Amino acid sequence: xxxxxxxxxxxxxxxxxxxxxxxxxxxxxxxxxxxxxxxxxxxxxxxxxxxxxxxxxxxxxxxxxxxxxxxxxxxxxxxxxxxxxxxxxxxxxxxxxxxxxxxxxxxxxxxxxxxxxxxxxxxxxxxxxxxxxxxxxxxxxxxxxxxxxxxxxxxxxxxxxxxxxxxxxxxxxxxxxxxxxxxxxxxxxxxxxxxxxxxxxxxxxxxxxxxxxxxxxxxxxxxxxxxxxxxxxxxxxxxxxxxxxxxxxxxxx
Amino acid sequence: xxxxxxxxxxxxxxxxxxxxxxxxxxxxxxxxxxxxxxxxxxxxxxxxxxxxxxxxxxxxxxxxxxxxxxxxxxxxxxxxxxxxxxxxxxxxxxxxxxxxxxxxxxxxxxxxxxxxxxxxxxxxxxxxxxxxxxxxxxxxxxxxxxxxxxxxxxxxxxxxxxxxxxxxxxxxxxxxxxxxxxxxxxxxxxxxxxxxxxxxxxxxxxxxxxxxxxxxxxxxxxxxxxxxxxxx
Numbered sequence: 001x002x003x004x005x006x007x008x009x010x011x012x013x014x015x016x017x018x019x020x021x022x023x024x025x026x027x028x029x030x031x032x033x034x035x036x037x038x039x040x041x042x043x044x045x046x047x048x049x050x051x052x053x054x055x056x057x058x059x060x061x062x063x064x065x066x067x068x069x070x071x072x073x074x075x076x077x078x079x080x081x082x083x084x085x086x087x088x089x090x091x092x093x094x095x096x097x098x099x100x101x102x103x104x105x106x107x108x109x110x111x112x113x114x115x116x117x118x119x120x121x122x123x124x125x126x127x128x129x130x131x132x133x134x135x136x137x138x139x140x141x142x143x144x145x146x147x148x149x150x151x152x153x154x155x156x157x158x159x160x161x162x163x164x165x166x167x168x169x170x171x172x173x174x175x176x177x178x179x180x181x182x183x184x185x186x187x188x189x190x191x192x193x194x195x196x197x198x199x200x201x202x203x204x205x206x207x208x209x210x211x212x213x214x215x216x217x218x219x220x221x222x223x224x225x226x227x228x229x230x231x232x233x234x235x236x237x238x239x240x241x242x243x244x245x246x247x248x249x250x251x252x253x
Numbered sequence: 254x255x256x257x258x259x260x261x262x263x264x265x266x267x268x269x270x271x272x273x274x275x276x277x278x279x280x281x282x283x284x285x286x287x288x289x290x291x292x293x294x295x296x297x298x299x300x301x302x303x304x305x306x307x308x309x310x311x312x313x314x315x316x317x318x319x320x321x322x323x324x325x326x327x328x329x330x331x332x333x334x335x336x337x338x339x340x341x342x343x344x345x346x347x348x349x350x351x352x353x354x355x356x357x358x359x360x361x362x363x364x365x366x367x368x369x370x371x372x373x374x375x376x377x378x379x380x381x382x383x384x385x386x387x388x389x390x391x392x393x394x395x396x397x398x399x400x401x402x403x404x405x406x407x408x409x410x411x412x413x414x415x416x417x418x419x420x421x422x423x424x425x426x427x428x429x430x431x432x433x434x435x436x437x438x439x440x441x442x443x444x445x446x447x448x449x450x451x452x453x454x455x456x457x458x459x460x461x462x463x464x465x466x467x468x469x470x471x472x473x474x475x476x477x478x479x480x481x482x483x484x485x
Contacts, residue, residue: 003353003354006353007339007350007353010341010346011339011341074307074331074333074335074337075336075337075338075339075350077307078305078307078326078331078337079326079354079355080323080326080327080355082323083323248322248323249309250309252268252308252309253302253307253308
């Protein structure tokens, strides 16, 4: 699996490093312009978050394109290993690229955002964070990224299997993604009375009142999210098995 | 009992209702260079992909007794009609990739083949000519210690000099414990290296025999027979 990952990374390393470099430069520019013109902390942080979201979208697209390419690649399909390793390699690739963006965000937060601005931002959402909350939030963020990308790749796989000749597969993939994310979210919510990670990474909970702005944003303890996490773990194993089967038995090349 | 490297029994393949292969049965023994001959669209590439374990099929296909698929992939080295390399690579990186992916990859043999093919380690794959690309793909495939080599149109679209070099390389670096199946419609250029030929027409095997037998039985070259069988 690590050898597959190595060649995925080599193929797209230029794109990834470029996106990360542009991200750093954009954040530095934003910080410099915002500070010199005396922007409100909320505006600076909000714009910064938008740049991070853009970078993540590029990473998702890069990972998805690599996965699609690998599904139709003789070079990859000829390697005598179980298809599950191809999927896991792609998931590792996407998760790591997202973690790289998260890491830049954390360093950004620690180096450039004054503590007063950060606490002002957190107070707006009535967040009360402890160190344990931060650790669980990071862990759930990584797991959530992995799980969301698994859902994306599952949808792509279903689309590719349908897309033997023609372009119907793209639409099938999109529909499958919408159905599967909602289904997992609904099941998780029904069983554990907690929104599933397909919607919001499992542990972060948003409780809103009648207004459009959330009343409180809190990070629940790992204990309350454990059931939901275990459910996602089982769902992930099932999805991996469901993806590997058509790659091995059904997918044309 | 005679050892079959590749054995197909009643193998069929449909693409959106169109039959690409229709009840194909054949056996390929050890130490043979077999020509898989047919016109465009006769099912040659489909048969190769099935033997390489790449696509689903109906019927029974085995490589050394293992069902064609995940179980048999380690025994088969396939050179498809599309490159096994990626555009960002240099020649040495393509060699390293094969070494990383296949435990049976022989780096010494690869080195010898690169020299024979006049390929340089530092050459960029994206800058190689069509002929040099084919030489590299052949090097990557034949440098494995596989039991079955499948070469899909290895001389298609390359100049006569490269063709001769490629055919010489196949003869030079071919391991007699294994078998090679070469698909082509360029019969004249390649028939000198075949032990057996197999004619595929509209997804069906219409002829399979040893080249010497065919020549003595029909008093014709393989190319003349090919023209006769595939005449429209």
